Amino acid sequence: MSSLPKDQTYMQPTHKLLAIPGPIEVTDEVLRAVAQPPVSHVSPQFVGVFRDCLNMTRQVVDTRTGQPFIIAGSGTLGWDQVASNLVEPGESVLVLHTGYFGDGFKDCLRTYGAQVDELRGELGVPVNLHAIEKALKTKKYKAITVTHVDTSTGVLSNVKAIAHIVRQVSPETLVVLDGVCSVASEEIRMDAWGIDVVLTASQKGLGAPPGLSILIASQRAIKTFETRVAPVPSYYSNWKKWLPIMRAYGNNTPAYFGTPPVNLIQAYHASLTQITTSSPSLQERFRIHQQVSQRVKAIASQLGLKQVPKDSANAANGMTALYLPDGIAASDIVPRLAAKGVVIAGGLLGDIKNKYIRIGHMGTSAVNAERGDIETITNCLQESLEEAKAERDARLSSAKVSVVTEV
Numbered sequence: 426m427s428s429l430p431k432d433q434t435y436m437q438p439t440h441k442l443l444a445i446p447g448p449i450e451v452t453d454e455v456l457r458a459v460a461q462p463p464v465s466h467v468s469p470q471f472v473g474v475f476r477d478c479l480n481m482t483r484q485v486v487d488t489r490t491g492q493p494f495i496i497a498g499s500g501t502l503g504w505d506q507v508a509s510n511l512v513e514p515g516e517s518v519l520v521l522h523t524g525y526f527g528d529g530f531k532d533c534l535r536t537y538g539a540q541v542d543e544l545r546g547e548l549g550v551p552v553n554l555h556a557i558e559k560a561l562k563t564k565k566y567k568a569i570t571v572t573h574v575d576t577s578t579g580v581l582s583n584v585k586a587i588a589h590i591v592r593q594v595s596p597e598t599l600v601v602l603d604g605v606c607s608v609a610s611e612e613i614r615m616d617a618w619g620i621d622v623v624l625t626a627s628q629k630g631l632g633a634p635p636g637l638s639i640l641i642a643s644q645r646a647i648k649t650f651e652t653r654v655a656p657v658p659s660y661y662s663n664w665k666k667w668l669p670i671m672r673a674y675g676n677n678t679p680a681y682f683g684t685p686p687v688n689l690i691q692a693y694h695a696s697l698t699q700i701t702t703s704s705p706s707l708q709e710r711f712r713i714h715q716q717v718s719q720r721v722k723a724i725a726s727q728l729g730l731k732q733v734p735k736d737s738a739n740a741a742n743g744m745t746a747l748y749l750p751d752g753i754a755a756s757d758i759v760p761r762l763a764a765k766g767v768v769i770a771g772g773l774l775g776d777i778k779n780k781y782i783r784i785g786h787m788g789t790s791a792v793n794a795e796r797g798d799i800e801t802i803t804n805c806l807q808e809s810l811e812e813a814k815a816e817r818d819a820r821l822s823s824a825k826v827s828v829v830t831e832v
């Protein structure tokens with residue numbers, strides 16, 4: 426059901442092309458939804474919109490029985506939901522670390538009293554599957570967390586294979602997927618692969634503005650929550666508060682705990698409608714993300730840029746992380762693209778922060794080829810690199826000249 430008057434046209438003002446790994450460009454339909462007068466969160470109209478959002482959220486991660494939670498907050502709130510509702514103080518969690526966001530999840534889990542062990546992939550490499558199997562055989566873990574795409578490195582983890590190992594070796598362990606940078610740009614089969622939690626946010630592959638924490642819990646995870654012994658050490662993220670609300674809206678009935686951000690929910694609804702009901706289909710959407718990603722990575726390689734992920738089989742399809750040539754810093758390249766109207770991101774990982782850049786190609790920028798976003802991004806990247814190289818070379822040769830003259 427669409428709640429928006431169809432006769433209204435809305436065109437976005439001209440703006441710089443947002444090509445970072447979230448937030449991303451949004452469609453006119455999504456932005457038009459944000460610009461509506463707020464409606465009552467208990468009106469029949471809004472209740473229907475919220476119920477549709479719950480249902481379409483299930484479709485995107487391919488679950489029939491998963492329970493979605495849609496709550497005002499950023500993706501980070503998903504970590505708090507997991508750490509406070511599913512893990513009891515003192516229980517052990519295994520965190521798979523493929524970059525910056527593994528550190529964040531670990532920190533959050535510890536905040537609520539979890540005992541955290543960590544397995545790290547070397548930079549640009551996912552965590553070794555044998556190491557995961559070994560760790561699960563050595564100790565009993567309440568949960569294992571996987572960052573599907575670590576946005577700091579562009580490393581894609583093989584969540585299907587990891588979930589398979591967990592189910593074989595330690596079937597009680599909850600499989601928790603941080604899908605903030607993967608939902609709707611990478612295939613996820615929550616039920617078929619045996620994933621217990623997918624947590625994400627509105628502003629990356631899901632193509633809405635930032636502001637929604639979106640989490641889907643398996644019935645196994647819900648049961649784990651319902652049978653926990655220790656009280657939930659949180660107020661706002663407590664599922665005791667939210668579960669009845671989500672169930673009520675799911676049954677087309679309003680309920681209240683904290684006013685939902687009605688305009689953002691409408692925007693999310695508009696984006697989900699495009700993702701799940703219009704062309705391309707969801708499967709097609711994943712395939713297009715792969716094709717676009719391969720194109721961006723091939724062009725980058727022609728420009729002489731190396732990817733941060735060491736093996737292209739483990740590289741994300743919604744973003745690309747690229748090392749810059751010697752003598753050229755991210756702080757030199759990023760502003761050059763911005764001056765040409767394209768916003769990309771610098772590095773996020775401490776050690777190599779200024780040595781690499783990150784480009785987002787998710788959602789409408791990837792799927793709606795007629796926008797020409799990918800060409801705009803790659804052309805501006807090429808021009809900016811040429812400029813930066815020319816300046817670097819001029820700098821080097823003038824340095825040489827000055828050395829010569831000093832002699």
Ligand SMILES: *Cc1c(COP(=O)(O)O)cnc(C)c1O
Pocket residue numbers: 447499500501502526572573574575576603604605606626
């Ligand atoms: C962006 C991101 C987050 C954090 O989401 P926020 O909306 O910024 O709170 C967490 N995990 C991953 C993998 C991300 O890409």
